Amino acid sequence: MNRTDDVDARSVAVIGMACRLPGADGPDELWDLLRDGVDATSETPPDRYDVNALHSERPGPGMIGSRRGGYLGGMADFDAEFFEMSPTEALELDPQQRLLLMTAWDALEDAGRRPDELAGTRTGVFVGNARGDYLEIRFRQGLQTVTAAQLNNYRSLLPARLSYFLDLRGPSVVLDTACSSSLAAVHSAVQSLRAGESPLAIVAGVNLTLRPDEGVVMTQAGALAADGRSKFADAGADGHTPGDAVGVVVLKRLTDALADGDPIRAVIEGSAIGNDGRTSGSLLNPSRTGQVEVLRWAYEDAGVSPADVDYVEAHGSGSPVLDALEITALGEVLGEDRPSDRPLLVGSVKTNIGHAEAAGGIAGLIKTVLCLEHGQVPASLHLGTPTPEVPWGELPVLVPEKLHDLPDHGRPYRAGISGQGSSALNAHVVIRQADPRPHAATPAPDGKPYLLALSARTPEALVALRRSWAAYLGPEGPGTAHPLRDICYSAATRRQHHEHRLAVVGASHEEMAAAFDAAGEAPRRRSVPKKLAEAADRYRENGTVDWQALAGEPGRFVPLPRYPWQTKRYWPDDEREERTGDLADWVLREHARTSYDDDSTLVDVGIDSLAKLRIIVELSEQTGREVDPEELGGLRTVGALRGWIRAMEAHTP
Structure with a gap:
């Protein structure tokens, strides 16, 4: 060597x-x-x-x-x-x-x-x-x-x-x-x-x-x-x-x-x-x-x-x-x-x-x-x-x-x-x-369609992502510097796929951008290959897609729009959400990490032992009563927690 x-x-x-x-x-x-x-x-x-x-x-x-x-x-x-x-x-x-x-x-x-x-x-x-x-x-x-x-x-x-x-x-x-x-x-x-x-x-x-x-x-x-x-x-x-x-x-x-x-x-x-x-x-x-x-x-x-x-x-x-x-x-x-x-x-x-x-x-x-x-x-x-x-x-x-x-x-x-x-x-x-990047693969023939798959954790983030992709693929966007095939390959294989999804089939940057800029749905084409259409439907329904098989020869990774964070301000000096309505609903809004229904377990929604300690303090402040940690520790579901809090509130003077 x-x-x-x-x-x-x-x-x-x-x-x-x-x-x-x-x-x-x-x-x-x-x-x-x-x-x-x-x-x-x-x-x-x-x-x-x-x-x-x-x-x-x-x-x-x-x-x-x-x-x-x-x-x-x-x-x-x-x-x-x-x-x-x-x-x-x-x-x-x-x-x-x-x-x-x-x-x-x-x-x-x-x-x-x-x-x-x-x-x-x-x-x-x-x-x-x-x-x-x-x-x-x-x-x-x-x-x-x-x-x-x-x-x-x-x-x-x-x-x-x-x-x-x-x-x-x-x-x-x-x-x-x-x-x-x-x-x-x-x-x-x-x-x-x-x-x-x-x-x-x-x-x-x-x-x-x-x-x-x-x-x-x-x-x-x-x-x-x-x-x-x-x-x-x-x-x-x-x-x-x-x-x-x-x-x-x-x-x-x-x-x-x-x-x-x-x-x-x-x-x-x-x-x-x-x-x-x-x-x-x-x-x-x-x-x-x-x-x-x-x-x-x-x-x-x-x-x-x-x-x-x-x-x-x-x-x-x-x-x-x-x-x-x-x-x-x-x-x-x-x-x-x-x-x-x-x-x-x-x-x-x-x-x-x-x-x-x-x-x-x-x-x-x-x-x-x-x-x-x-x-x-x-x-x-x-x-x-x-x-x-x-x-x-x-x-x-x-x-x-x-x-x-x-x-x-x-x-x-x-x-x-x-x-x-x-x-x-x-x-x-x-x-x-870094050494110069290898030359991009020879662009596919004009008119060949590709599937572009995007996803986000929330509907709001998906809307924001669609907008950033419309700008990325638009006339002045940085995406125009990269072959459409590489863009679609990168989005499919180099980005994590979340539960809220969007799939667009198009044959050019302009066509993809127009679809995102309009309604975020696949543009109407005279002929979409069955393989792409089925993959797009499967992806939208949160199914698994074999991206490597769909793409054939591997593409080159290219820069893509980043995830659009949906942020809120969290700072102690700011007012917390004011308690309104039902005390149990307020507690769940403050401490559950995910969506839930009455059958959801407290563990699954992220209400762990540390969250329960917080809940004990809050309930004591809200009701003026001493809260029994063992009673709270024995609860297993959201419905049980909701009923327990409502019963406690009903017996509060």
Whole structure:
């Protein structure tokens, strides 16, 4: 085996990505934001904390030095019904878990991996996270408000929730190394894949800033930017601004991804993590030695010369000390033997969206994959005068101040992503541009019809899905770039099929789009092949279709519209559904996870032991009576629960 074969055998493909970032609800929106040089930070919204009460331009103890941050819009929005949760359960669940569930599903759809086909496999889940703000908020409301439901909000449940919902049996771990957490999670996932422990890995970084505490600490430490903007490499850099982020990548061994026809967005060639040890003289001080060592280890692991790297997504938080140290370390390692006319490009997504702490590395990885796909590096914002702490004239390093094309060297672009934590844990990941996609299959003869199958969990979601597909297949839609056969093949074999279904038979993009745009039904054709007509009818009736037999030769997976989440806001400060009418009906609406009738068992509708504890508290509040847990525990059906509550209410004074 030659060296190239050896590297490819150890390499890992990024086959799917998804994110929810300030100003960007997905990778495409993130690229638009980066390309256009948008600063997505904003003033702290009131549902986080009262910034007016805490902010001071000359902050003292207990005060915060900035009014701004990078915040997700709709951070409390969630599709509880899709994930089989009752309204009460969703309300009590940390929004970090909720957003991770939806973002991971988006990433699997981007990868063309059907979640139902992953059930029972050793797929691993690796999550970088350092915050448990939602749980801490509940504790601070007083111990009398704490219930058993808070067990669901321990940080170890972040990956476990996803593994449980998808029935994944591989590693399921939280990694907390502070701001390098999500890159440490990527490194751990790569090792698991290389060792054959996991056939697939879902890697995430999750960070929601719900409390001001860390902002106060960072203000006292002089690490928070007064104007709320991270000014990487600038002479006026005075610290970072905090940011939200939920990012997910789906990883698979490169050889397996190629064999399975998966989309390959980038290739991870190597990675390394390492601690500063005692090289800095103080635990919380960054170490140039530690960073240099990890950079060298990462490129040794990748089998790549550092001089061949085109771009590095820096940790780049806006710290006047750390920025200079990082740039100098990059110049030392990646500048060696580098031609003077090919400087290393270095940037930081934190200048656009803030510092997402434990999720900052995954945000940087997603940005870097987009850079390699587009062949461009966006500007780093807020750079006026480069910091004099860096010997710019001696280092072949350039921080782009405008959109910068990557140079064509007749080889794939290469990049690195760095992360440093206050834990003194440094991480670096080395990636390369994916090889060009194979040419699309020769389009079928004009007029050949295909079956396009769509589905959703609810009728409302199916309506929304139909609309997005009408736009996707329409004249200006992205679907027009792909053969209709590949689109239909991808929808049939690479998406999970839900109970509410729609099947359309058509022979062109326009015909399919017109059907969706009109009524969502199959267009009238003079002749629909019997095989397609029968398959369409069987699919609409929730029957099983042999898609491989129907398609014949396998098609190529192409990007498709993502699932249309039907979200509602779940936040403790908002009013719960006011009790109206029958008490039993109200209890069932609040706690049942699925539809039901009187014969449904409580277990089948999701009313488990934890839900029963909640019901006991609510019934005591509503009736003023002491509720016997043993009586409730002995009930088995919805009808029995309904009758028991009504009897209790009838005997309430």
